[in-house]
Amino acid sequence: MAGLNDDVLLDIEEICNGGKEHHVKTCYGSVSVVVYGDQEKPALITYPDVALNYLSCFQGLFLCPEAVSLLLHNFCIYHISPPGHEFGAAPVCSSDPSPSVEDLADQILEVLNFFSLEAVMCMGITAGAYILSLFAIKHKERVLGLILISPLCKAPSWSEWFYYKVVSNLLYYYGMSGLLKDRFLQRYFSKEARGSSEVPERDVVHECRRLLGERHGISLRRFLEAINRRHDITDGLRSLKCRTLIFVGDQSPFHSETLHMVAALDRKYSALVEVQACGSMVTEEQPHAMLIPMEFFFMGFGLYRPGRVSDSPRSPLSPSCISPELLSPESLGLKLKPIKTRVPTKC
Numbered sequence: 001m002a003g004l005n006d007d008v009l010l011d012i013e014e015i016c017n018g019g020k021e022h023h024v025k026t027c028y029g030s031v032s033v034v035v036y037g038d039q040e041k042p043a044l045i046t047y048p049d050v051a052l053n054y055l056s057c058f059q060g061l062f063l064c065p066e067a068v069s070l071l072l073h074n075f076c077i078y079h080i081s082p083p084g085h086e087f088g089a090a091p092v093c094s095s096d097p098s099p100s101v102e103d104l105a106d107q108i109l110e111v112l113n114f115f116s117l118e119a120v121m122c123m124g125i126t127a128g129a130y131i132l133s134l135f136a137i138k139h140k141e142r143v144l145g146l147i148l149i150s151p152l153c154k155a156p157s158w159s160e161w162f163y164y165k166v167v168s169n170l171l172y173y174y175g176m177s178g179l180l181k182d183r184f185l186q187r188y189f190s191k192e193a194r195g196s197s198e199v200p201e202r203d204v205v206h207e208c209r210r211l212l213g214e215r216h217g218i219s220l221r222r223f224l225e226a227i228n229r230r231h232d233i234t235d236g237l238r239s240l241k242c243r244t245l246i247f248v249g250d251q252s253p254f255h256s257e258t259l260h261m262v263a264a265l266d267r268k269y270s271a272l273v274e275v276q277a278c279g280s281m282v283t284e285e286q287p288h289a290m291l292i293p294m295e296f297f298f299m300g301f302g303l304y305r306p307g308r309v310s311d312s313p314r315s316p317l318s319p320s321c322i323s324p325e326l327l328s329p330e331s332l333g334l335k336l337k338p339i340k341t342r343v344p345t346k347c
Contacts, residue, residue, distance in 0.1 A: 026110040028103045032086030037076040043120040044075040047128030051184050051220050054079030056211045057125050060284040066291050074303040084219025092219045101230045105135040123147040126280055127227045137236035146244040150252045150280035153261040155232045164228045171217045181212045190251040190279040204284050237264040244270040245297045249278030
């Protein structure tokens, strides 16, 4: 057990010290990819929500010791940031053409080819979940599985389009003001996490507020406008056969859209975990609620937490290596109806 704890501490130390950043040139501009772990292992790629990067979206999950032992033991992590969202990014040139959601999805393919990656596991939050879902629809052979948190799948409603059009204009004229930070925090976190006049906001919300102040307005606007021009991918979702695990907070503004997405997916390959008292960013607000469902999900690919089995950590991520019975959500302990979870303890 001591050896296992030492491995987890080393993995956490690696995360805290930072991974290796690569700037990948694509047809749609340069994109930052931060790599953690052994590149001989299977790949897991992440994509954040609007105005965020991997640190502000996934740090809570990846600093959970149990999650580290599960994820970095089995995967090499590739954190992809939207153009201009990486740390220290220079402002995007205003004369550069704005990317569409199709461009951003195709950019992921170029990233995979740059690293010579075949099929990968994908994890995305809200806008990032939409981009990864679109990528999976367009390039089914390159996606092994999807872990989506509070995902989008429909075109924006008129009210949503108008709301974020106003936000985009405010960014243009005033930059990331305190008012806009509050609007984005409402997108990410539950009311309890954001606090009130009597109760201070939680540390994770305070840190996210600070990181929002580091975003360049023009880069944020370009990503926001791409997502605001997204199209409905419901029909494409019906053709997906990769296994999909979806999390959503019951206070997420995108709760109903997530349920719409679950209804569109093949029930044989998908499962939903609904997290109580949580906003959209389950990875930051309640990362502990993700651990057991993810562990069962990965078992279907022959992947385990270290110490559970004696197999090599480089277990094949190929469904063809697994008996068909293990591919059903029921066999993985995942119900096909929403699972209400409330975990009182934190990592």
